[in-house]
Amino acid sequence: MTGPDTxxxxxxxxxxxxxxxxxxxxxxxGAGAAGMMCAAEAGRGGxxxxxxxxxxxxxxxxxxxxxxxxxxxxxxxxxxxFLSQNPHFAKSALSRYTQWDFxxxxxxxxxxxxxxxxxxxFCDGSAKEIIAMLRAEMDAVGADLWLETSVEGVxxxxxxxxxxxxxxxxxxxxxxxxxxxxxxxxxxxxxxxxGLGYALAEQFGLPLVPTRAALxxxxxxxxxxxxxxxxxxxxxxxxxxTAGTRFREGLLFTHRGLSxxxxxxxxxxxxxxxxxxxxxxxxTDLGAHLRQLRAQAGRQAVATALAxxxxxxxxxxxxxRAAPRGNLADQSDxxxxxxxxxxxxxxxxxxxxxGYRTAEVTxxxxxxxxxxSRTMEARDVRGLYFIGEVVDVTGWLGGFNFQWAWSxxxxxxxxxxxx
Numbered sequence: 001m002t003g004p005d006t007x008x009x010x011x012x013x014x015x016x017x018x019x020x021x022x023x024x025x026x027x028x029x030g031a032g033a034a035g036m037m038c039a040a041e042a043g044r045g046g047x048x049x050x051x052x053x054x055x056x057x058x059x060x061x062x063x064x065x066x067x068x069x070x071x072x073x074x075x076x077x078x079x080x081x082f083l084s085q086n087p088h089f090a091k092s093a094l095s096r097y098t099q100w101d102f103x104x105x106x107x108x109x110x111x112x113x114x115x116x117x118x119x120x121x122f123c124d125g126s127a128k129e130i131i132a133m134l135r136a137e138m139d140a141v142g143a144d145l146w147l148e149t150s151v152e153g154v155x156x157x158x159x160x161x162x163x164x165x166x167x168x169x170x171x172x173x174x175x176x177x178x179x180x181x182x183x184x185x186x187x188x189x190x191x192x193x194x195g196l197g198y199a200l201a202e203q204f205g206l207p208l209v210p211t212r213a214a215l216x217x218x219x220x221x222x223x224x225x226x227x228x229x230x231x232x233x234x235x236x237x238x239x240x241x242t243a244g245t246r247f248r249e250g251l252l253f254t255h256r257g258l259s260x261x262x263x264x265x266x267x268x269x270x271x272x273x274x275x276x277x278x279x280x281x282x283x284t285d286l287g288a289h290l291r292q293l294r295a296q297a298g299r300q301a302v303a304t305a306l307a308x309x310x311x312x313x314x315x316x317x318x319x320x321r322a323a324p325r326g327n328l329a330d331q332s333d334x335x336x337x338x339x340x341x342x343x344x345x346x347x348x349x350x351x352x353x354x355g356y357r358t359a360e361v362t363x364x365x366x367x368x369x370x371x372x373s374r375t376m377e378a379r380d381v382r383g384l385y386f387i388g389e390v391v392d393v394t395g396w397l398g399g400f401n402f403q404w405a406w407s408x409x410x411x412x413x414x415x416x417x418x419x
Contacts, residue, residue: 020173024050024144026416027163027176029196031058031145033405034388035182036134041413042178043141050174051138052149052165055192059131061184064191065402070127072106073099073406074399075119082404083268083394085209089368090393090404093376097410099403109133118249120398154179154200160383178416180385182409185362186211187389193356197390198365204381207367209392213359214268217259218276218350227317229255234311238262239279245269248282256354264397267353268363278346280318284309286340290328294336298329302339310343318343361401365392375415376408385412 025047028035035051036058043049057063062070074081077099079091103121106113111133112124123129138145152164152171160177183197198208220228231253238251240262252260266276286309293305302324306315322339324331331339356362366386370379376391378384387408395401 021162021175022172023175024048025176026050026178026180027052027161027174028180028182029053029151029163029200030182030184030388031055031147032061032182032184032388033059033134033402034409035180036131036138037406037409038180038182038385038387038413038416039143040134040137040141041410042180042416043138043143044413045417045419047177047416047419049138049141049143050146050176051143052146052151054148054150056148058145058147059134060191061188062131062134062402063127065127066122068127069122069125070130071116071120071122071399071402072113072130073102073121073403075099075115075121077119077395077400077403081396081400083214083363084368084392086368086392089371089373090407092373093407093411094403096414097407101410102403102406105137106130106133109136118398151196154203156204156381176383178383178385180387180412180416181366181390182387183390185365185389186356187213187359187362189356197386201366201370201386201390204378204384206370206378206381206386209364209367211362211364213353213356214363214394215264215360215397216267216353216355216358217254217257218263218267218270219257219352219354220348221351224348224351225257228253228257231313231317234314235260236280236311236314237282239282240266240276241278242266242270242274242276251278251280257350258348261397264360268394268396270350270353272352273349275347275349278348280314280343280346281309286343287333287336290331290336290340291333294328294331299327302328302331306343321346360397361389361394363394365390368392374411376412377415385416387412 026042026049028039028051031051031053039049039051082090111129113121115121150166152166154163161179163174165172181197181200186193232255235250235252239248247262247265249261251262290305303316303319305328306318322342324339376385376387388405393404395404
């Protein structure tokens with residue numbers, strides 16, 4: 001093939017020259033989860049496949065995910081775990097390539113895994129095993145990989161595309177029949193995330209759903225933040241709700257606001273100006289508990305009584321917000337209900353989120369109305385595909401976004417291989 005070593009992405013000898021046009025059947029922009037999955041499937045049809053990425057290594061988001069062990073799917077993945085302007089769009093790909101299909105692939109490569117809470121599946125060893133698996137699948141069908149390669153331009157050429165690529169000091173023009181955009185979203189720009197996929201969609205006339213950071217910590221105004229900072233480091237099991245959607249998982253107080261799985265989940269549903277309502281003790285009826293303690297040990301302070309269920313600092317904060325008069329014995333039933341509402345229905349209004357800097361995914365993207373749900377091909381631009389995070393399909397926390405990458409990549413790859 002024309003180009004550098006496919007493992008290292010090191011440039012070929014020579015500098016600054018246009019080395020002519022190289023022809024591939026399929027060019028995939030992005031060597032992440034969706035892109036590599038698509039390459040492995042597309043190559044089964046016998047055509048030449050090239051994957052390019054501007055990073056120094058393939059699958060960087062895979063590598064850092066799940067604390068380095070990659071939460072690669074979820075046993076409960078189904079369309080209801082995904083957000084999109086068209087909630088039906090993801091059904092086709094998710095039903096034709098399921099979490100069980102990906103588990104079969106993992107098993108064939110001898111990767112050991114385990115289940116954590118809520119159906120989340122992780123590697124026993126390292127996330128690098130998933131990357132190695134995808135690379136092996138690509139190698140098996142002869143797919144090429146060019147790393148440290150940037151896209152300088154894309155144009156329509158007959159029934160295909162011409163893509164100008166820059167690798168070090170060398171420019172390479174690639175001609176392809178199929179162009180797959182698997183460039184991801186805007187989340188974690190320090191890892192090289194860009195808006196290239198959205199720009200290409202607009203170039204070819206595909207509409208976009210406005211994007212924003214999702215699965216991201218919430219931040220608060222100066223009026224609320226000092227209280228949250230005082231609780232920094234505390235983690236509790238909590239229910240967090242906004243606009244009729246509720247999640248129950250861990251909640252973490254930070255120096256910047258609120259984080260933890262329940263908060264990351266709700267961030268995908270929260271919009272500016274909305275409140276979030278937090279239940280800090282979803283398993284214990286604090287009202288009933290305080291009434292019982294009032295009868296048994298009424299001379300204790302309300303904060304002390306709350307600390308029998310909540311962490312001490314959090315119990316004191318609830319008591320400070322409720323500001324009861326007197327000890328527990330002095331509180332009427334109505335007053336106890338008022339106090340415990342500060343724990344069971346703590347209403348907070350975030351000022352915003354930490355943004356793409358820490359967001360795990362990008363909400364919104366290429367409008368699914370412009371794509372085939374079966375093939376991921378643009379309806380009005382033959383040979384142009386969009387897969388993975390760049391599409392307006394966003395999963396919950398817990399392996400769902402990886403499953404969308406596998407499913408959408410597989411669907412596009414199957415369509416390409418079928419020719």
